[in-house]
Amino acid sequence: MSLDMPKFSDLDALYNTNTAEVATSMYEDPDLFAEEMEKIFKKTWVFVAHDSEFPDKGSFKLSNVGLEPVIVVRDRKGKIHCMVNRCRHRAATVCEVKKGKTSSFQCPYHGWGYGLDGSLRALPYPEQYGDDFDKTQHGLLKLRTESYNGMVFATFNEDAEPLVDFLGEGVCRYIDLFMKQGGGFPVKVLGEHQFSVPMNWKVQLENTTDAYHFPIVHKSFMQTLDGETGELFDFLDKGVGYVEDLGNGHSVMLMIPELLDLDENLDDPIPERFADLAQQLLDDGYPDEQMRKIVRAVSGAGFNLNLFPNVSFSLSFLRVLTPKSVEQTDIRHIALGMDGGPEAANQMRMRLHEHFQGPMGFGSPDDAEVWERVQRGTKGGEDLSILVNRGMVDEEPGEYGPRGHISAETGMRAAYKMWKGMMSQ
Amino acid sequence: MTELSQIDTRSLLADVTEFIWTEGAYLDAKDYAAWLDLWTDTGLYIMPIDEGDDYANQLNLCYDNDKMRRDRIDRFNRGFSISSAPPAQTVRTLSRIKIDNAAGDVISVSCAEHLIEDKFGRQRVWAGNAYYTLIRTDDGFKIDRKIVRLLNSAGMLNSFSYLF
Numbered sequence: 001m002s003l004d005m006p007k008f009s010d011l012d013a014l015y016n017t018n019t020a021e022v023a024t025s026m027y028e029d030p031d032l033f034a035e036e037m038e039k040i041f042k043k044t045w046v047f048v049a050h051d052s053e054f055p056d057k058g059s060f061k062l063s064n065v066g067l068e069p070v071i072v073v074r075d076r077k078g079k080i081h082c083m084v085n086r087c088r089h090r091a092a093t094v095c096e097v098k099k100g101k102t103s104s105f106q107c108p109y110h111g112w113g114y115g116l117d118g119s120l121r122a123l124p125y126p127e128q129y130g131d132d133f134d135k136t137q138h139g140l141l142k143l144r145t146e147s148y149n150g151m152v153f154a155t156f157n158e159d160a161e162p163l164v165d166f167l168g169e170g171v172c173r174y175i176d177l178f179m180k181q182g183g184g185f186p187v188k189v190l191g192e193h194q195f196s197v198p199m200n201w202k203v204q205l206e207n208t209t210d211a212y213h214f215p216i217v218h219k220s221f222m223q224t225l226d227g228e229t230g231e232l233f234d235f236l237d238k239g240v241g242y243v244e245d246l247g248n249g250h251s252v253m254l255m256i257p258e259l260l261d262l263d264e265n266l267d268d269p270i271p272e273r274f275a276d277l278a279q280q281l282l283d284d285g286y287p288d289e290q291m292r293k294i295v296r297a298v299s300g301a302g303f304n305l306n307l308f309p310n311v312s313f314s315l316s317f318l319r320v321l322t323p324k325s326v327e328q329t330d331i332r333h334i335a336l337g338m339d340g341g342p343e344a345a346n347q348m349r350m351r352l353h354e355h356f357q358g359p360m361g362f363g364s365p366d367d368a369e370v371w372e373r374v375q376r377g378t379k380g381g382e383d384l385s386i387l388v389n390r391g392m393v394d395e396e397p398g399e400y401g402p403r404g405h406i407s408a409e410t411g412m413r414a415a416y417k418m419w420k421g422m423m424s425q
Numbered sequence: 426m427t428e429l430s431q432i433d434t435r436s437l438l439a440d441v442t443e444f445i446w447t448e449g450a451y452l453d454a455k456d457y458a459a460w461l462d463l464w465t466d467t468g469l470y471i472m473p474i475d476e477g478d479d480y481a482n483q484l485n486l487c488y489d490n491d492k493m494r495r496d497r498i499d500r501f502n503r504g505f506s507i508s509s510a511p512p513a514q515t516v517r518t519l520s521r522i523k524i525d526n527a528a529g530d531v532i533s534v535s536c537a538e539h540l541i542e543d544k545f546g547r548q549r550v551w552a553g554n555a556y557y558t559l560i561r562t563d564d565g566f567k568i569d570r571k572i573v574r575l576l577n578s579a580g581m582l583n584s585f586s587y588l589f
Binding site: 098190191192193194195196197217219220221223224330335343346347350351353354355358359360362364365366368369370372373376 | 472474475481482483484485486487488493496497499500503505506507508509545579580581582583584585586
């Protein structure tokens, strides 16, 4: 580190809004990371779970809000709670089962028992705490929890704006479009791939809104597609689509405009790769119209919706980032399908997910490699900046904010603008 | 186990062990052409995530039929995949080999697999159980099913530029 390293008070030196340059220390300063965890992950809405991951009364799943381990749970009345996974007595975690069903959470150390809403129900031998021990003051630490279209978010910030205001009109619209890939059925989580990458979390935040890398990093994936599908993913050459700033750090990258709304163009010819599935659905008794809707849904949406700070809706799956340290980030790639939908359709969704995603996918390992290479590269030339200025030259006003070329870094600028706003608070 | 004499069992175990070690050596040497030849056309190479065994109806790390296997090897070999150009180097040990069932020409075998990968001057260790369904042919054993369950398959992994 040089002595004149930018101080956090000098946010312009860390991200220059006018030139869209990011300082190298943004990826590798542990003090800055600690401040981000406080000013961003403790202050804003963070995605914690999808509804279908804890569907029933008493269902729960473990998650994270920034560095903090949390439990997301549905109580007997169906209300969703999110609380820190830490006993109020001596801090032991009260749950180490990743997901399941329960009627309460009991600390394994001294047996303090908590209800599904996090309230302290009972503790062994309470007499030694005296008569004025107030159980209502010793519940699990709660977070505010709100959801939109199946996506559950939590925040430590009691003063945060309502979730729908944080998401904004544009994001809500694109989430609704994305969830049409239920094909008329509720969207359900079918499983997930998890991998950890030695990189700063913002390297990942940038990536889901980066179409520029696709034909380079994912050439070997493209080579395994049939001609028709390859054509679909050739969005950079075609120059169609756009990236648009949706406000509050969020952005959308529309790569395949014909798949923006999955309820439209249902009369289009069935793509070759879905021919067998289409026939199978007809054989299984699905009417032609419903078959077309399901087949179109299996292909996924034609865009990536990137939310600040930790979740993306990417074509057909969810990508969730969890910062672990300044140079380590965990990634979850959540596969989605149709709850109650045809088995053949969900099988195809999973096979397509396996094809690209996760530790053995034809795409993710190459992503992970270049993300790590970014982190390794920042060990040299620390006075150089990282450029996210691509496409500033021909950016135009869009529906919700600036709109750039499909390969523009408009979405990254949206995220860094939000980052700067939150860090200056 | 169908009735095999002790001598038959030991002889089969020796043959199977030799086969599995040969397969492991091909994978460490990245001799994928030789590895592909070890398979039946209907063979499935699966690395599950969760405990269930209804692999077609669950999300796996990989679920490779003949085409996916060949596409995967092709991707490794063509040099356009940055994660496999160059790939991590591996050394694996296959041990605790056990014949679970032998009926006619179909033999079920399980073993422990320890693998160490090296890339970027960093080594990572992986452990798992491998389950084979082998078919005895005139041309030696062929793999009809290989399931590799990593100990932490449902946990946080890293990306793999090689096969288990």
